[in-house]
Amino acid sequence: MEIGADGLPFAPFSTALRALRQKLPAEFAAAAAGQEEELARLLPELCDAAPLPGTGGRNGEEATARLFELTARLLEAIAAERTVVLALEDLHWADASTRHLLSYLFRTLRHGRLVVLASYRADDVHRRHPLRPLLAELDRLRTVRRVELGRFTRDEVGRQMAGILAAEPEPKLVDDIFERSDGNAFFVEELAVASHGGSCANLTDSLRDLLLVRVEELPEDAQRVARIVAEGGSTVEYDLLAEVAGLSEDDLIDALRAAVGANILIPSPGGDGYRFRHSLVREAVGDDLLPGERSRINRRFAAALEADPSLVAADQRATRLASYWYHAHDAAKALPAVLNASVEARRRHAYAEQLRLLERAMEIWDEVPDDVCLRLRPVDYTEVYPPCGCDPETTPLRYLDLMAEAAVAGRLCGERERALKITKRALRLLEEEPDPDALRAAWFWVQRSRLVQTLARGDGWKELATAQDLVRGHPPSVVHAEVLAMVAGWSMLHEPGPEAFAAAEQAVEYARMVGARDIELTARLTLGGLMVDAGDIDAGFTELYDVREQVLASGSVGPVGRAYINLPSVLEGVGRSREAVELLDEGIGLAQRYGLLESEHWMWANHSESLYALGRWQEAAASARRAGLSAKPRGGACLRLAHLALARGDIAEAARRLADARKHFGTHDPMPQNSLPEHRVAIGVAAGEGRILDARAELAQAVAAGFPPGTQRYGWPLLLAAATAEADARALPVAGPGRTETLHLIRTTAKALPAPVPVWQAYELWVRAELLRAENRATPDDWLAALTAVAPLERPYDLARVRHRLAESLLTANAAAGSGAADRDRAAELLRQAGTVAEHLGARPLAEAVAQLAQRARLSLTGVDPTEPLDPAEALGLTSRERDVLRLVTAGRTNRQIAEELFIAPKTASVHVSNILGKLGVAGRGEAAALAHRLQLFRAP
Structure with a gap:
């Protein structure tokens, strides 16, 4: 407890020694033997009566020195055989005697396993604090180490x-x-x-009182300055403070010196102003102001800043002036200032700040005189102003204009609940008007559709259909184009096909007619994705990449999110995962730069999916955990984590993540891109728990719902999971009834499912091989065909799984035919390769399956011939040249140094390094080198 400098002497040491005596009574008694009377000054219970000061032939100074020496010897004796830690907290509250004893111990302790820890709060140690001389003294001792504990991140x-x-x-x-x-x-x-x-x-009352204690101890002028700084902002410039405080320069300096000396205020980093050391102290001081006092201070700040704008930095003027007038409760002055600040916030892509300012504007709207509102124009303050047949240059700003701007700002900054409330309220206001503006209402219905979908409150189609009805019969307009673009995007996700394609083309046409560039680019993204899904892959990617280039060239923020969500997603859909990751890295940076929080979280979810495919599982998990802003990105992230848990053998975690995903997605907006991966995970969980009948029920439900065009990226992994579950369960008696029908269902579904690109062609062969394995008819040729198709895909986990199955098939065929050792050698090599990848990825079920198969076949996974072990690099699929490059990477060579040593071009060396990183499933050169060392890829001869 805080007892002050004149409190009980030696109180912390008395407490510590008492605890030590209780913990080690025998050792303590032995160490204190013969010195109990003098040590009783610290621990009175050591003897019946402590000697009076000055007795025993020693004066006060001698007695104190003797006490300090005995304490040091006591601690050293007890610490001779064991580690003793003496901890003293809140040293800034210590009495003078405690500080002197501590200083003595630091200077004299030399023996024993003793650590003395003393903590203090730097904020409480002002310039004249009695602890400061001790700290300066201790800093000079070599046995003392000062550790600065920074504030928490x-x-x-x-x-x-x-x-x-x-x-x-x-x-x-x-x-x-x-x-x-x-x-x-x-x-x-x-x-x-x-x-x-x-x-x-x-703040709680107790915390507020605690924070205000030191402020209330300041001189009156210093308290007044603290109250002014509390209302001035996070930092208040000296010149501005001088204008508002109204003190003479000497009085102001004295007040600031007192506040800084008490660690209430500190100079700003730039040295041109002052700020509170702790935000909560500022908050407590501000809360303690009287209502009239707060208004008066803010009015003085606003008047000073209006009179001399140079008092604050140019990038802060609009925001600071808006805040001052708002808290001064002058609505006529505050509304234009708040709107100007909201425009500045939008220009900086600070959408959360923009939303806050617009909500303030809406809050004070009714308090503003009509003549002020009539002077405001939408063209000056809004960017998303929906055309309503009026000229924004001459039409006064309306309350609905602010609501439109706030709805978009809320969506962009991730405050979708607030944005949805604004759109609902706006639509109610429009319904109450005698002659409602259909285009403006359609625009708000579009916003509502977006928000309902993102929040998993519905599929958004009802809202879009309402918007379509409202624009029907009207000439082409920006709103009409946006409605068509939204319909096309909705159809692509829910009902892809010719209708979605036609809607996207019409949206592009209307957007071009009315010059709505952002809407045109958004519609073209939808169109390009539909072209790829329809099999026109090259033309579709040409369209998508062209849109990306135009988005970057125009600097327009609107389509950035869609461009860097859609394009990488479509790339992943055709197996180009590395390309998708590179684009997502770029897109995440842009989303953070522009403040597009919602888009950023979608990108993190897609990032996780592509990293998983590349075998970069730790990074995939980290990316999935960052996709947590709204329901649907969270749902996608949970599915990514569920896939990882399945591959790592944590069935319970996979089931929990699946339940979370279904909760986030809800049941109001079923989309194949969500439901099919859900069924895939559910099949894996059921199979992992031995519930093959439940796995079949999930398959039947997924097939009954159908596989719309473009959903082969989700359909093939689902069919593979079902076929693998059947093959793994072929020996279970419960799996017999219904197996034939289930295998037939998988085969017929697979025949109808397109495989337009190599990755899904490989899955088609893989599914076929698993179906044959389920019927005990798979041959090495079947698995070799699958391996040949999977090998070039840069999917290490998939490749390891197929290698394991080929090895199993080779050993089965070898046992049946009694063929030579070549098949066994080949199987052993395949198992080594699969086991190496499984170990690196942490894929426990695969690693265990590889080890069990090798054990049954009596194969060594350390080499084909124990006397001549196989080069471990072969297990990773590295070519001879790639092994040479990896050896130099491990030695720390740059690409240019590698090129010079191997007589190749630097660009060629760079390509080799990229291929190596992909095959090893690592993120960088350092991780590749670490893996090479761990696996002893380059052992000395």
């Missing part, structure tokens, strides 16, 4: 909150508490405990 705050709340906190709550606490662990705990309903809006 955002991730550390999240982990602390999870421990306090016994549950994973919502990301938004973590962000709020991290921002308000400045990473101070104590403040984090207080705010976390006080948080209810997922928010931390208010």
Whole structure:
């Protein structure tokens, strides 16, 4: 507890020694033997009566020195045979005697396994604090090490909150508490405990009182300056503070010196202003202001800034002025200032800030005099103004214009619930008008459709159909083009086919007619994806890449998200995973730059899918965990994590992730891109738990729903999972009834499912081989055909699985025909290759299957001939040249150095390195080198 500098002497040491005596009574008694009377000054219970100061022939100084020496010897004696840690917390509250004893110990302790830890809060150690001389003294001692504990990062705050709340906190709550606490662990705990309903809006009374204690100890002028700074912003420039404070320069400097000396305020990093050391202290000081006092301070800030805009940096003027006038409760001044600030926020892609400002504008709209509103124009403040037959240059700004802008800002920054409420309210207002604007209403219905789909509240078609009815019969317009583009996009996801293609073409045509460039690019993205799905692959990718180039060239933010979501997704759909990852890396950077939070989270989900295919599973899991903003990206991320859990043998985790995915997707918006992967995981979970009948039921449900055009990317993995489950369960008695019908269902479905690109052609052969295995008819030739098709795909896990099956088939054929050793040698090599990949990926079921097969066949996985072990690089599928390149990569050579040593071009060396990274399933050169060392790929002869 805080007892102050004049409190009980030696209180921390008394507590510590008492604990030590209770823990080690015999050792303590032996170490203190003969010195109990003097040590009783620290621990009175050591003897009946402590000697009075000055007795025993020693004066006060001698007695103190003797006490310090005996304490040091006591600790050294107990620490002679064991480690002893003496911890003193909150040293800034320690009394003078404790500080002197601690200093003595640091200077004299030399023996024993003893660690002395003392902590203090730097914020509480002001310039005249009595601890400062001790700290300066200790810094000069070689035996003392000072450790600066920085404030918690955002991730550390999240982990602390999870421990306090016994549950994973919502990301938004973590962000709020991290921002308000400045990473101070104590403040984090207080705010976390006080948080209810997922928010931390208010400070508790106890925390507010604690924060205000030191402020209230300041001189009156310093308290006044602190109150002004609290209302001025995160940092208040000195010149602006001087204008508002109204103090003489000397008085202002004295007040600031007192506040800085007490660690309430600190100079800003640039040295031109002041800020609170802790945001929560500023918040507490601001909350303590009287209503009239707050308004007056903000009005003075606003007036000063209007009179001299140079008092703050140019990029802060609009936002600061808007805040000052808003908190000054001057609606006429505040509305234009808030709208100007919202435009600045939009230009910086700060959509969350834009939404907050627009909501303030809507809040004060009714308080603003009519003549002020009439002077405002939509063209000055809005970017998404829906055409309504009026000239935005002469028409006054309407409340609905603000709602339109706020709805888009909310969607872009991830605040979809707020955006949905705004659209609903806007549609109610339009219904109440005597002559509703059909185009404006259609525009809001489009926004509502987007939000309903993203929030998994429905499929959005009802809203789109309403919008279509509203624009029908109207001449081409921007709204009409947007409705058509949305219909095309919806159809591509729900009912792909000729109708979706026609809608996309019409959307492109209308957008060009009315000059809606962003809508045209968005519709062309849909059109390109539909072309690829229909089999016109080259033309479709030409369209998609052309749109991407135009998006980048135009600098338009709108289509960026769609371009970097759709194009990588379509690339993944044809097996071009590495290309998809490269584009997603680029797109994520752009989304972060432009503040497109919703698009970013979709990109993370797609990123995870492509990384999984490439065998970069750890990165895939990390990407999936970052796709957590809204329901559907979360659902996709859960499916990615479920696939990983299945491959790693964690069936319970896969089932949990599948349940989470289904919860996020809901039942109101069924889409093949969600439902088919769900069925695939469900089949894997059921098969892993031995529930083959449930696996068949999932298959039947998926086939009954059908495989629309373009869904082969989900259909083939599903059929493979079903065929593999049947083959694995062929020996189970319960699987016999119904097997023939299930295998027939898989075969007939596979015949109707297109395989337009190599990856799905390989899956077609793989599914065929698994079906034959289920009937005990698979031959090595069947599996060799699948292996030949899978090998070039750069999918290490798939390749390892097929290698395992080919080895199994070779050994079965060898046992049946009694053929020579060649098949056994080939099988052993295949198992080594599959086992190496399985071990690297952590694919436990595959690794165990490989080991069990090798054990049954009595094959060594360390080499074909134990006396001449196979080069481990072969197990990874590396060519001779790639092994030479990897050897030099492991030695730390650059591409240019590799090229010079191997007499090849640097570009060729770069291609070899990329191929090596793909075959090893690693992310970079360092990881490749580490794997080569771990697997001893280049052992010394």
